[in-house]
Amino acid sequence: MKVLFVASEAYPFIKTGGLGDVAYALPKALRKLGIDARVIIPKYSSIALSFKNCMESVAAFSVQVGWRNQYCGLEYLTYDEVPYYFVDNEDYFKRPGTYGYYDDGERFSFFSKAILESIKYMEDFVPDIIHCNDWQCGIVPALLKENYSYDKLYSKIKSIFTIHNLQYQGIFPKEILGDIIDLDHKYFNDDALKFYDVVSYMKGGIVFSDAVTTVSDTYSKEIRTPFYGERLDGLLSSKADKLYGIVNGIDYELYNPKSDEKILYNYDATNIKGKVKNKLALQEKLGFPVDADVPMIGIVTRLVKQKGLDLIVDKLQELLSFPVQIVLLGNGDGYYEDIFQYYASIYPSRISTNIVFDEKLAQQIYASSDMFLMPSLFEPCGIGQLIALKYGSIPIVRETGGLKDTIIPYNKYTGKGNGFSFSNYSNKELLDTIIRALELYKDKASWDKLVQNAMSSNNSWENSAENYKDLYNNLIK
Known part of the structure; x- marks a missing residue:
């Protein structure tokens, strides 16, 4: 089985929160189970030079963003026995930090399209599953169904969308649908990407993926209620048949007081x-x-x-x-x-x-x-x-x-x-x-x-x- 794990950050390259830990640890654990799990993230400028110097160029191609064809480089390295791909475009990712820019909708629309185009250049790797995480790649499942399902290379690929925090939804003006995402206006409706009078990338992931997961069983139930549902509780309740709660873990090779080099004195449960x-x-x-x-x-x-x-x-x-x-x-x-x-x-x-x-x-x-x-x-x-x-x-x-x-x-x-x-x-x-x-x-x-x-x-x-x-x-x- 082949799984492409899609995220906007991954430890140790770039990390702002828990998603970075998950994008490192889960693919690593999946590979131990015999799954060919690989990770793809943006190539941010803040990634350490020591990593950049080890990256190998895989391909260079164009990605259409509205009326423009934007350059995209695909690079690769293996870290801790996990293969990583990096989507390179200096206009979008050569900036301090990761999120919070005025054009985040365009940046992560480009990233989502680049992910799907990159599959054409991944030697001997066509994923059975594209596992998307949070709003930054929420439109991948929609693009997969609308623009790639006709292609034999993509026709059997399934998508999973994991909600790490429903509060951050990727909300953008409705004009982004045609001008940037390049999806037909028919996708601006309540059964697709329309969220009141704007576009929600998070909603796209929920609606168009084949399965939706959250990072704990209790949270998967909570988000179906108005208090926790961030105005998506009705949608999530209607998708309950494909909604699963799978609790996160931590990597005990990273977090272990017996071997942690960041603490002064090591210890374990047998000697505290x-x-x-x-x-x-x-x-x-x-x-x-x-x-x-x-x-x-x-x-x-x-x-x-x-x-x-x-x-x-x-x-x-x-x-x-x-x-x-x-x-x-x-x-x-x-x-x-x-x-x-x-x-x-x-x-x-x-x-x-x-x-x-x-x-x-x-x-x-x-x-x-x-x-x-x-x-x-x-x-x-x-x-x-x-x-x-x-x-x-x-x-x-x-x-x-x-x-x-x-x-x-x-x-x-x-x-x-x-x-x-x-x-x-x-x-x-x-x-x-x-x-x-x-x-x-x-x-x-x-x-x-x-x-x-x-x-x-x-x-x-x-x-x-x-x-x-x-x-x-x-x-x-």
């Missing part, structure tokens, strides 16, 4: 003394009182409302009245940045605010913290809580999306569970849950058992890859 050493070192680094008995709460997140930061802000003053240390890492909304920086200036021995993206510090926080706070308003899957589990940092989460699917509430009577959770989006429930965790922390034996449970949780890509393999096989059959 190294975790305490990491905590003491981080306390000293951040200017906290160095004390192994003070519970440390880690927060590694984008500073946006989705992540439940309102709940934390509402109770932060009260939380800091407890003997705790809080380490926050992330950037985003200036409102949240200012609030957390203010509290760090008032309580420097209790809270450290780090407004930066720092992967090394993130790993050190996972390895050092006793608890990991993630009270999201919604969370399609979430990777932070999975990393925290592996590093023995006990997640405190709200029961939504992938958080509900991966965190089992601790039961003090049976000793089972791997974290703490609460159901309603309530600052009182958040604080009560943190207090429960702090109380258990005082019981050394029970806490150590909980840490063992967390680190023994299996959230690798193996199970998820098997589920995708089954879905691929069903589509082909």
